[in-house]
Amino acid sequence: MKNNEKTAKTTLSTLGVIACLGLGLAHAATPAALEKAADPIVLLKVADLHVTGPDSMAEFKQVIAFANAAIHPALTYIAGDTPHNGTLAEYQAYKQVRDTLQGPVFDVAGDHEAKGGGLEHYRKVLGEPTYSFALGKNWQVVGLNSMTVDGEQIEWARKELAAAKAQNRRGLLFIHHNFTGLKEKAAQDQLNALVKEAGVKLVLAGHTHNNTVINDGAGLQITTTSIKEPRGSDPSGYAIVTLDEGRAAWHFVPLKQRTVVAICNPVSKLMATGPEDLVSGWLNFRVKVFDTFAIKQVTAVVDGGAPMPLSQDKNGLWTGKWDSATVKDGEHTLKVSASNAEGWTTSEDIVFLVSQAKQYAAAPATVSDGKAGGGKGPKGGPDQKGGKAPKDGAGPADAGKKAKGKKQPVEANELPAPVRMALEKQAGKTEFSKLEKENKDGQEIYTAKWGPKETERELKLNAEGNLLESKEALAFAALPAPVREAAGKAQPGAKSFECKKLSTFSDRSAAVVYEVRGLADGEKLPPLRVSPEGAVTEGKGGKAK
Structure with missing residues (x-):
């Protein structure tokens, strides 16, 4: 936390004033201010900085500049391995x-802190x-030290969460390790029992250097990639967490993105853990938009229909109404787009659930951008011998190594004009999570990726701007009926599916196939390739990862 407390376990909700023993803490928030925070509450989450000195925090400084200018979070959470x-x-650095x-900051201890x-x-x-404190009217934050998960700490946390539950507050845990990242199974079991007993809705962690959302049907455990050295397919970045009327939503933000759309209500299917996360009757869209430029327009589109303009209230929240009774129960898509004064448009896309009877059926799922692992620490640090990776594989990459392969990152202003025009036609003036160039068979090929995981798109184009390949993430409900039927028969044990539409373009024609991958009990099943007519072939690799 941003200030030194006098006791070993400080219960912030019971103190009138935080004891500030740190250096020049002009903006330490009192517990009362955090408890009175109004919905939607915005949290900024940054993970795994791996600081080696004053000059090793360029990425962190970028986030701070944008947070102070545009996000203005209720609090910032630094998720350990700092x-x-x-x-x-x-x-000290x-x-x-x-x-x-600006605003209160809370830390947790990880393995590198030890x-x-x-x-x-x-x-x-x-x-x-x-530490423990009330946040808004619905939440109790409990910060845990994952380096010493012992009976004393668990018992303290249990009492804090039980007292909060008696006041109808849901638990929100700050901890460095996700539970499976702890080496001792006894510690994992103790934490899992604590979360289940206390009805904790959200656990926010770091450590793995990748983005992973685990929804067990009753609560969420979310890790955010390292701002210093991401190891999954997502780029370096941070997260914005929105807490709104008992709902929780996690929004990953690539480091270079400068306009952020965060849908607070409804929440995505992946974030749904109870009836409160289902839509029925009239839905109140509630959206936060963060930008250093003025926002001129925000629109919402359900299931690809007509754009509905949203209006901004005095607190900066964009709102609008939509009658969910006009659609069937089940999965539906929502795209919210925001355009700023510079003419740039950014959007967030989610799949949400409609149930007029508010009948929640738990659907455990795990979505990750890849396995954690790899990565080396910097050479020649003051307490580290040159070139050796830390035991958990964490730490910033060796700056002396060059990227392998022929793919090279490029900036948008470096793209050939035909490629820029083609991408703008497909994506609008959006922020890309990936822009790469490679030379293949003597031809320059450009790859662009944008959007959140649930509706992510990736295009490959040649230097003339001609489309070569397209990948588009889809909801299972958006697949053609023959594809859904074939996938369900091929993988009957799947609780949910990850789906993509793959298109290959040649001579103005397109060959389309669907990649469908079931998830059962948190494990990914082998990917399937399914034709639009429902013919099934096994996907690349043929093995679950």
């Missing part, structure tokens, strides 16, 4: 930069790694 070697100098963030002087340096600079 110092790389755990030295006092690294803590981090603290100096962190204190430029290096060097153990948690002695953590406590000296940041305070105690455990």
Whole structure:
């Protein structure tokens, strides 16, 4: 947390004033201010900084500049593995930069915090790694130290969450390790039992250096990729978490993105953990948009229909109404687009659930951008021998290594004019999560990716702007009926499906096939390739990952 507390476990909800022993804390929030935070509550989450010195936080400084100018979060959560070697100098360098963030900041201890002087340096600079406080009218935040998951800490957390539950507050855990990342199974079991007993809705973690959402049907456990060294397919970035009327939504933001659309209500199917997350009757769209430029227009489109303009209230929330009784129960798509004064348009796309009877059926699912692993620490740090990776594989990449392969990242202003025009026609003036160039058989090929996972699109074009390949993520309900039927028969044990439409273009014609991958009990089944007519072939690789 951004200030030093006097006790080993500070219960912020019971204090009138936070004891501020840190350096120049001009904006430390009182517990009362956090408890009175109005919905939607906006949290900024940054993970795995791996600070090695004052010059190792360029990415963090970018996030701070945008947060202070546009996001204005109720609080910022730094999800651990902040110092790389755990030295006092690294803590002090981090603290100096962190204190430029406006608003309260909360930290947690991870395995890299335990290096060097153990948690002695953590406590000296940041305070105690455990805390509890009320956030708004619906939430109780409990910060845990995942380096010492013992009976004492679990019992303390149990009491805090039980007291909050008695006041109709849902638990929200801040912890560095996701539970499966803990080496001791006993610790995993204790935390899983705590979450189940207390009815915790949301666990926010780091450690894995990739984006993963685990929905067990009753609660969410979400890790956010490292801002320093992402290991999945998603780029370096951070997360915005919105808490609105008991709902929780996680929005990943690539580091370069400068307009952010965050749909607070409804929440996506992936975030649904109870009846409160289902839509019935009249739906009130509730959307936050963050930008350093003025927002001129925000529209909502359901199931590809006509755009519905949203209006902005005095608190900056974009709202509008839609009658869900006009559609059938089940999955539906929502796209919210925001255009700023510079003419750029950014959108967020989700799949949401309609149930007029509010009948919630748990659908456990795990969505990840890839396995954690790999990555080397910087060479020659003060407490690290050159070139050796830390035991958990964490840390910033070796800056001396060059990327393998022929693919090279490019900026939008470096694209040939025909490619820029073709992409603008397909995507509008959006922010791309990936722009790459490669030379293939003597031809320059450009790849562009944009959008959230649930509706993500990827295009391959040649230098003349001609479309070569297209990948488009789809909801299962959006697949042609023969494809749905074939996938269901091929993988009857699947609880949900990840779906993509794959198109290959040649001589102005397109060959289309659908890639469908079932998820059962948190495990991915082998991918299937299904023709529009329902003919099934196994996808590439043929093995579950």
